Amino acid sequence: MNKITPLLLGAAGILLFATLMLVILPGWQMRTADAPPALEPYTVQQLSGREQYIANGCVYCHSQQPRATGQTFADLARGWGRASTSGDYAYDSPHLLGTMRTGPDLLNVGARLPSRDWHLTHLYQPRAIFDWSIMPSYPYMFEVKDKAGTDDVVVKLPEAYAPAEGKVVVARQEALDLVAYLLSLQRTYPVSESEAGMRDRGFDAVIDSGKQ
Amino acid sequence: MFSRKKRPAQRVEDIDPAFDPWEQSRPIPLFVIAIFIALAIWGALNYVGDLAPERASQMPELPVTTTVPDNAPAPGADVPVLVHQGNASVWSCASCHGDQGQGSGQTPKLAGLAQAYIVKQLQDFAAGTRSNESMRYVATQLTLAEINAVAAYYATLPLPATAAPETGANMARGRELNLHGDWKQDIPACVTCHGAQGEGLGTAFPRLAGQQPEYLFSQLAAWKGGSRHNSPQSLMDDIAARMSSADMWAVSQYFGSLQPADVK
Amino acid sequence: MMSTLGFLLAISFVVSLVALGVLIWAIVNKQISAGKKEASLIFLDGEAGTMDDPSSASAQAVQDAHRFDVERAGIDKPGARVVLVLSTVSIFFLIVGSIFGVIASLKLHMPDWLAEYAFTTFGRARTIHLNFVAYGWLSVAGIGVALWILPRIFRTPLRRPKMAYMGGALWALGVLCGGIAVGSGWSDGLEWLEFPWQIDVILALGGAMMAWSAVETAMHRDVHHIYVSGWYYLAGLIWFPILFFIANIPGLHLGVQQATMNWWFAHNVLGLWLTPLGVGTAYYLIPKIIGKPIYSYSVSLLGFWGLALFYSQVGIHHLIGGPVPTWVVTLSVVHSVMMFIPVIAVAVNQHVTVAQNMWAFKQSMALRFVWTGALMYTAASFQGSIEAVRSVNSITHFTHYTVGHAHLGAYAFVSVVLFGAFYYMMPHLTGKRWPWPKLISLHYWLTVVGFAIYFLTLTVGGFFQGMELLDPDVAFADITRNILPYLEGRSLGGTMMTLGHIILGIHFFALLLAKRPAEGSKV
Numbered sequence: 001m002n003k004i005t006p007l008l009l010g011a012a013g014i015l016l017f018a019t020l021m022l023v024i025l026p027g028w029q030m031r032t033a034d035a036p037p038a039l040e041p042y043t044v045q046q047l048s049g050r051e052q053y054i055a056n057g058c059v060y061c062h063s064q065q066p067r068a069t070g071q072t073f074a075d076l077a078r079g080w081g082r083a084s085t086s087g088d089y090a091y092d093s094p095h096l097l098g099t100m101r102t103g104p105d106l107l108n109v110g111a112r113l114p115s116r117d118w119h120l121t122h123l124y125q126p127r128a129i130f131d132w133s134i135m136p137s138y139p140y141m142f143e144v145k146d147k148a149g150t151d152d153v154v155v156k157l158p159e160a161y162a163p164a165e166g167k168v169v170v171a172r173q174e175a176l177d178l179v180a181y182l183l184s185l186q187r188t189y190p191v192s193e194s195e196a197g198m199r200d201r202g203f204d205a206v207i208d209s210g211k212q
Numbered sequence: 213m214f215s216r217k218k219r220p221a222q223r224v225e226d227i228d229p230a231f232d233p234w235e236q237s238r239p240i241p242l243f244v245i246a247i248f249i250a251l252a253i254w255g256a257l258n259y260v261g262d263l264a265p266e267r268a269s270q271m272p273e274l275p276v277t278t279t280v281p282d283n284a285p286a287p288g289a290d291v292p293v294l295v296h297q298g299n300a301s302v303w304s305c306a307s308c309h310g311d312q313g314q315g316s317g318q319t320p321k322l323a324g325l326a327q328a329y330i331v332k333q334l335q336d337f338a339a340g341t342r343s344n345e346s347m348r349y350v351a352t353q354l355t356l357a358e359i360n361a362v363a364a365y366y367a368t369l370p371l372p373a374t375a376a377p378e379t380g381a382n383m384a385r386g387r388e389l390n391l392h393g394d395w396k397q398d399i400p401a402c403v404t405c406h407g408a409q410g411e412g413l414g415t416a417f418p419r420l421a422g423q424q425p426e427y428l429f430s431q432l433a434a435w436k437g438g439s440r441h442n443s444p445q446s447l448m449d450d451i452a453a454r455m456s457s458a459d460m461w462a463v464s465q466y467f468g469s470l471q472p473a474d475v476k
Numbered sequence: 477m478m479s480t481l482g483f484l485l486a487i488s489f490v491v492s493l494v495a496l497g498v499l500i501w502a503i504v505n506k507q508i509s510a511g512k513k514e515a516s517l518i519f520l521d522g523e524a525g526t527m528d529d530p531s532s533a534s535a536q537a538v539q540d541a542h543r544f545d546v547e548r549a550g551i552d553k554p555g556a557r558v559v560l561v562l563s564t565v566s567i568f569f570l571i572v573g574s575i576f577g578v579i580a581s582l583k584l585h586m587p588d589w590l591a592e593y594a595f596t597t598f599g600r601a602r603t604i605h606l607n608f609v610a611y612g613w614l615s616v617a618g619i620g621v622a623l624w625i626l627p628r629i630f631r632t633p634l635r636r637p638k639m640a641y642m643g644g645a646l647w648a649l650g651v652l653c654g655g656i657a658v659g660s661g662w663s664d665g666l667e668w669l670e671f672p673w674q675i676d677v678i679l680a681l682g683g684a685m686m687a688w689s690a691v692e693t694a695m696h697r698d699v700h701h702i703y704v705s706g707w708y709y710l711a712g713l714i715w716f717p718i719l720f721f722i723a724n725i726p727g728l729h730l731g732v733q734q735a736t737m738n739w740w741f742a743h744n745v746l747g748l749w750l751t752p753l754g755v756g757t758a759y760y761l762i763p764k765i766i767g768k769p770i771y772s773y774s775v776s777l778l779g780f781w782g783l784a785l786f787y788s789q790v791g792i793h794h795l796i797g798g799p800v801p802t803w804v805v806t807l808s809v810v811h812s813v814m815m816f817i818p819v820i821a822v823a824v825n826q827h828v829t830v831a832q833n834m835w836a837f838k839q840s841m842a843l844r845f846v847w848t849g850a851l852m853y854t855a856a857s858f859q860g861s862i863e864a865v866r867s868v869n870s871i872t873h874f875t876h877y878t879v880g881h882a883h884l885g886a887y888a889f890v891s892v893v894l895f896g897a898f899y900y901m902m903p904h905l906t907g908k909r910w911p912w913p914k915l916i917s918l919h920y921w922l923t924v925v926g927f928a929i930y931f932l933t934l935t936v937g938g939f940f941q942g943m944e945l946l947d948p949d950v951a952f953a954d955i956t957r958n959i960l961p962y963l964e965g966r967s968l969g970g971t972m973m974t975l976g977h978i979i980l981g982i983h984f985f986a987l988l989l990a991k992r993p994a995e996g997s998k999v
Contacts, residue, residue, distance in 0.1 A: 011711040018788030022740040026804045027733035055661030057599015073457035077433040077948035079318030084799045089731040094665035097735045101874035111317040115307030130345045137591045158301045199799045437949030
């Protein structure tokens with residue numbers, strides 16, 4: 001090829017065509033659907049917790065997209081919830097779909113583990129509960145104090161992991177916000193047929209509307 | 213645009229008959245062999261480490277006892293503190309199992325389960341014959357008196373309402389397995405042990421009617437996979453081993469939707 | 477709506493096939509001139525037939541290299557400082573980025589190590605690693621090499637070197653600030669797009685300045701035909717800004733639509749930015765070092781336009797089985813498999829050229845790096861095409877297998893080609909020889925062995941992880957226990973690779989600081 005302009009125009013044109021197919025058209029299809037009525041927008045505290053989730057890179061080990069039973073029963077057997085649809089992420093910005101399952105899927109962790117205190121223990125030291133866990137511990141989201149203040153939330157810890165000399169571990173606001181966000185992760189409401197039709201059905205043995 | 217002078221193409225032998233002096237002819241550098249040996253040793257150590265007996269867990273072992281208390285607390289008695297507040301190291305039961313013991317998702321409904329059954333499960337969590345790390349954390353830090361108290365409390369709770377089944381649930385298959393089993397695959401009918409209405413029988417066979425479907429499914433998978441092995445005579449281990457995932461899910465959803473007073 | 481979308485899906489596939497058909501017809505009917513004459517453009521008078529590798533210390537290479545190259549010296553000179561600075565900056569990001577990679581890897585099997593330091597937590601260390609090596613090492617080194625090769629193939633000096641210099645400085649500043657932001661918890665939250673968009677503005681500005689310099693050089697070229705490396709570099713310099721701009725517009729994207737945009741962006745950064753940098757460089761260096769033109773130049777047209785047509789739409793294979801419509805997933809799967817065509821085209825060209833001249837591979841360290849990288853491109857692409865098929869993806873999705881594949885492409889292909897380019901380019905740029913040729917060999921073996929360990933552990937471990945993830949009866953605890961030895965192996969491989977980078981860095985600075993040989997002596 002000998003001419004710059006057709007080369008660059010051709011290249012740009014091909015990419016813009018790809019943008020149409022991969023960004024614009026699916027976006028139009030998904031964003032013109034209404035958000036599910038059962039899904040509440042995040043509260044201020046939950047959004048703040050979501051920022052903590054992003055700031056600490058939780059998405060690089062945890063996905064938020066359970067798979068359909070047409071593909072595998074494993075996600076359901078682990079209590080990760082029904083297959084998600086685009087409406088479940090209607091208020092998510094940025095999306096946190098994730099691409100790794102070094103740790104379990106978290107889209108329904110608020111339904112599966114609804115205990116705030118459990119999450120605080122787990123965030124402070126995952127190995128206090130799961131001795132095989134490789135999840136990082138987050139001591140910097142907590143504070144070790146001599147005595148808990150009136151409004152302080154004390155983290156429940158077994159003797160092996162509690163601080164020495166009767167001190168207590170108190171959750172900082174970041175930890176409380178993050179747990180509030182995790183508890184908001186529940187997408188257990190049923191989905192409409194048209195919503196269910198918009199996820200990848202390529203694994204379903206029989207593709208008929210409504211059935212998973 | 214420019215003229216290329218014709219030049220005879222150089223032949224391969226003319227380029228450089230001698231290899232570079234610093235590039236030795238040894239095909240595999242020594243240090244590569246050294247790394248290979250180091251890796252082999254590391255791999256061997258890994259295998260040896262795996263075959264060594266497992267280190268004992270850090271958790272204190274709860275003494276296992278077979279005595280079952282015969283007096284349940286009267287209705288209206290004090291709610292144990294553990295249920296709604298926990299203690300310094302143990303989370304409150306209600307924080308996962310719900311304020312009415314209704315459970316959620318994979319966390320089971322405790323309300324209305326037989327006291328002796330709950331006691332046995334907590335002891336099995338502590339002993340490791342039933343594998344759940346969060347429950348093991350809890351059970352190993354409770355005294356026997358505390359276990360009896362919370363079990364008695366949940367046994368007296370009224371049964372909460374059950375959720376409607378999901379669209380697409382294979383209720384027909386679930387009902388079939390419950391009433392008749394599937395003897396082509398040696399799966400007995402659930403009613404044989406768990407009662408005509410899934411209400412459970414004695415202390416060994418818990419109520420299934422109205423239980424959280426995802427919980428039931430996860431337990432069937434746990435029996436099949438081996439992480440739960442506390443079923444009397446390995447009954448559930450063998451039954452689950454013969455069930456397909458689709459059947460497990462069908463029967464779980466079926467039981468999940470059964471109202472307490474359902475008649476078949 | 478569904479039938480419309482299905483129709484559009486089919487249209488996209490048909491368009492690509494028709495476009496390629498037109499191209500093949502044009503080549504066969506000599507509408508486009510792409511033959512040996514154009515392929516030999518990289519050689520000056522009398523250069524063809526001579527091996528050219530200043531990284532080699534062989535007697536012949538020393539003899540050849542001192543030929544006083546008036547034309548090239550003049551072409552290199554205005555841009556030399558720009559290229560040198562870009563190369564130096566890229567090595568800094570390579571080493572720091574690699575160290576963060578090792579930290580992230582160690583954290584996965586030593587989770588309580590350094591736990592109190594928030595900037596080293598896995599979620600931040602991994603992100604700093606990815607962004608530093610992608611935007612700080614690969615992009616900067618790639619642009620530097622491109623700004624050195626483009627003037628050579630166009631036979632004209634780099635235009636606006638000061639603008640390119642300023643652009644490079646802005647870009648480096650942007651990457652550094654971005655890394656600090658992520659380390660302190662300020663992130664935009666999307667994979668490959670974590671740098672806050674406010675900092676991305678600096679990157680965009682710097683990138684635009686460097687791209688303009690390249691395009692203006694192209695506009696003033698002194699040859700009629702644009703050599704194939706030029707297509708790749710120039711197209712990449714148009715593609716990346718479009719991608720970067722659309723992806724980073726704040727407030728425009730939301731929810732799952734943002735996810736499809738995310739993966740359209742991330743995979744096109746790999747295929748329409750990093751791949752052109754690597755393939756374009758290999759297309760220049762392989763024939764130049766050997767001294768013979770590329771094997772089948774007209775096939776390279778097929779490779780280029782096939783890459784553009786097919787690669788641009790593969791991104792959604794990252795969301796197979798996910799909450800996106802079936803048609804867009806199938807679109808990406810089909811295009812991923814179609815990628816076999818351009819990859820085989822490039823493979824034919826590059827591998828046959830070297831295979832017919834294996835003596836050069838043995839003698840030239842630079843070619844050894846470049847061709848190893850080119851082989852890994854073929855391997856990574858074949859693996860990727862297979863991995864995109866639904867039945868395979870079901871196993872590999874969400875696992876460490878994908879991490880191994882990603883590094884096969886971004887590291888074993890692009891990085892290794894750029895290592896080769898550095899070893900070739902630096903003596904030309906500085907007029908000095910590499911001080912310790914044994915270090916080049918050491919670097920090569922550390923790279924090859926280290927990466928082999930890295931790739932094999934993650935591929936095998938990830939495969940088993942995927943099989944277990946699909947099995948409802950396997951407890952998650954067992955999955956984690958089973959993957960641990962493989963993660964430890966990956967740390968070992970990664971450490972060896974990082975050691976290689978440090979050796980490259982030491983050698984690089986030794987070269988920069990070495991005294992230039994006296995006038996008149998053989999260089």
